[in-house]
Amino acid sequence: MSAPAPVDDPQRIAVVGGGMAGMLAALLLARDGHEVTVFERDDTDLPATADEAFDGWNRRGAPHARQSHALLARLRRTLHERAPDVLAMLAEQGATELTIERILPPEMDDRTPRDGDDELVIWCCRRLTIEWVLRTVVTAEPGVTWRRGVAVDGFVADGTDVRGLRLDDGSEFTADLVVVGGGRNSPVMDWIAALGGDVQPTEEQSEAGIVYLSRFYRLREGRDLPVLTEKGAGGDLGYLAFAGFYGDNGTFSITLGIPTGDRELMTLRDTDAWEAVVRTLTPLGPWTEDGLADPITDVEAMARLTNRIRRFVIDGTPVATGVVVIGDAAITTNPWYGKGCSQAGIAAEALSTALREHGRDRTAVALAMDAAMRRDIEPHYVSSCIQDADRTKLHVADRAGTEPDPAASAGRDFILHGLLPATRTDPDVFRKFFRSFNMLDRPDALFADPVVLQQAGAALAAKDDRPPLPRLGPTRDELLALATTASGR
Ligand SMILES: Cc1cc2nc3c(=O)[nH]c(=O)nc-3n(C[C@H](O)[C@H](O)[C@H](O)COP(=O)(O)OP(=O)(O)OC[C@H]3O[C@@H](n4cnc5c(N)ncnc54)[C@H](O)[C@@H]3O)c2cc1C
Structure with a gap:
């Protein structure tokens, strides 16, 4: 394309935050011809290589940057269509491309x-590698001005019509x-409240129910990571989930998801x-075989994970105009499902389209963004919430020795003994599952598909x-x- x-x-577009969302939006909008300025609070030089980024780049503003990440096929599609040079550079930087041939059981x-197989591709690399690649491309993009070491303090506005940013050096x-892409700790709700509008944004939140523990490794000279084996590269023991993540440049990581509040299991922070x-x-x-690899980090923990x-936009009325909120500042989902990037x-694509269709009609842009988020992201958020709620119910019952919730239990049985076995024998069910998990299709498309239901039921x-x-x-x-x-101990 x-x-x-x-x-x-x-x-003239101002972007708050140079994380994944801010960079993707800046790149797409600059390539649409807009004049984009990104304000990134972290005041650090771009390291010379992706490896150096992992070793020493101070990304205080994105503390999850040294946690395992995988880039789902949906993000790959955005990059393939709108920024193929990013994918080319990822490949140059040694990222692992998992095509359908490699992923089929x-x-x-x-x-x-x-x-449609050409869409079924996952990219695997350390989060700091994709971030380094994007930062390299975005800061070299002619339409982007990158202002680092500048924190945004709030909006400049005429009532609820936002006209710019207030910066921490006192300037405007x-x-x-x-465009607010300041991540999950962004104070954007306070900034909007400070505008004093009659209509205020709403927020819904539930715990993801897990704490992330990750450790990274580097393969020894001459050793390779196995392609996926019959046993896969992860699983769920009920009281703990685990997964191996392919990286780049001979790196990989292992992540454990531990139920929130299970303090005893936090012993696993000990190397x-x-x-x-x-x-x-x-x-x-195959990932833990003696002599395969050496650890390159301690065990890093990350808690407070939420959906x-x-x-x-409340009952058809934007809480403010001239501003859109994207990335984690707008929606977070349990990282275990790998959807955030x-x-x-x-959101970056939706914004590009909204500005093409509605130009300077600020209300129309706000409404179009809201519609796109509800249509294209919210179903994945809902699916994440349902899965987490069910898993937490089952876990709590298991620990308490009580009867599990029947609906959650039936759901788990269907997935474990119906859907997953069907994905391992039926190539079409596998592809439909892959498309849904990778956000190429809506999650409900999977369970509305007659072939999937028939095969999983069988x-x-x-x-x-x-x-x-x-x-x-x-x-x-x-x-x-x-x-x-x-x-x-
Ligand atoms: C443990 C963990 C594992 C994850 N794994 C995956 C995965 O496998 N796949 C996946 O797709 N997603 C994953 N995610 C989600 C993904 O990391 C996030 O969705 C993504 O980083 C969101 O990008 P963002 O730009 O919204 O926020 P961030 O990447 O957090 O960036 C926000 C940026 O804004 C800057 N900033 C904040 N406030 C200001 C301010 N006032 N002024 C100027 N700058 C500011 C910060 O310094 C930062 O650079 C994971 C998340 C976590 C927590």
């Missing part, structure tokens, strides 16, 4: 390519449009406990004809005993 033609009436007999910056435990997780066997949605990409009905699912790892008590011994 060729890049869209420049807009007839370019606007090894036991799948029918490996014939299908229409006027703009035709303000000796961690190493002992990850070796017991059977799908990760959160903020709405800026794709959500940022969707797999569920045949559950007892198959050998029981293999044990993926130790029980919680076994794991804790091992961790305690290994950590010497």
Whole structure:
């Protein structure tokens, strides 16, 4: 697909935050012909290489930047269509491209390519590598001015019509449009409240229910990571979820998702406990083999993970005009599902389209952005909330030794014994699952698909004809005993 033609009436656009959302928006809008200025609070030089970025780049403003990330096919589509040079540079920087041929379960007999397979591609790299690549491209983009070490303090506005930014050095910056991409800790709700409008934004929030623990490794000379094996590269023990993430430049990471509040499992922050435990997780066997790799970080923890949605159009009325909120400042989902950067990409695309269609009609732009968020992002947010609520209910019942919630339990059975087995034998079900998980389709499309329902139903009905699912790892008590011994505590 060729890049869209420049807009007839370019606007002066101020972007708050140079994280994933801010950079994606800046890139797409500058390529549309707008004049974009990005204000990024972190005052750090761009490291010389992606490797140096991982080792020493101070990204205080994005503390999750040293946690495992995977780039879903939806973000890859945005980049492929709107910024293929970013993908080319990612490849140059050693990122891993997982195409459908590499991802199809090894036991799948029918490996014939299908229409649409070219979209089914995931990119894997360290988060700081994609961030380094994007920063390199965006700061070199002719239409972008990058102002680093400048924090935004609020809006300059005429009532609820935003006309620019107030900066922490006391100065003001006027703009035709303000784009807020300041991440999940952005004070944007306070900034909007300070405008004093009659209509205020709303916010809904629920806990993702997990704490992230991640450790990164570098492969030893001459060693390679296995392509996906029959056992996959992750699993869920009920009391702990785990996954291996391919990286770039011979790196990879392992992440454990621990239920919020399970303090005993936090022993796994100890590197000796961690190493002992990850070796017991059977799908990760090829990732933890002796002599394969050496750790390059400690075990990094990240808590306070939420599903959160903020709405800026209430009953058809924008809370403010001249401003749009994108990325984590607008919507966060449980990172376990890997959607955040794709959500940022969707919002950047939607904004590019809204400005093409509505130009300087500020109310129309606000309404178009709201409609796009509700249509293209909110269903994934809802799906994330439902999955987290069900998993938390099951976990709580398991710990308390009480009867599990019947609906959550039936849902888990359907996924574990119906849908997932069907994805491993039916190439079309696999592709539909992949499309939904990767945000190429809405999540409800999967469960409305007759082929998926039929195949998953058949797999569920045949559950007892198959050998029981293999044990993926130790029980919680076994794991804790091992961790305690290994950590010497
Ligand atoms: C543990 C974890 C794992 C994740 N894994 C994945 C994954 O596998 N795949 C995926 O797609 N997503 C993942 N995500 C989500 C993804 O990281 C976020 O969705 C994404 O970073 C959001 O981008 P953003 O630009 O909105 O915010 P950020 O990337 O957080 O960037 C915000 C930027 O704004 C700057 N800033 C903030 N306030 C101001 C201000 N007042 N003035 C100027 N600058 C300011 C900050 O310095 C920062 O640079 C994960 C998230 C977490 C927490």
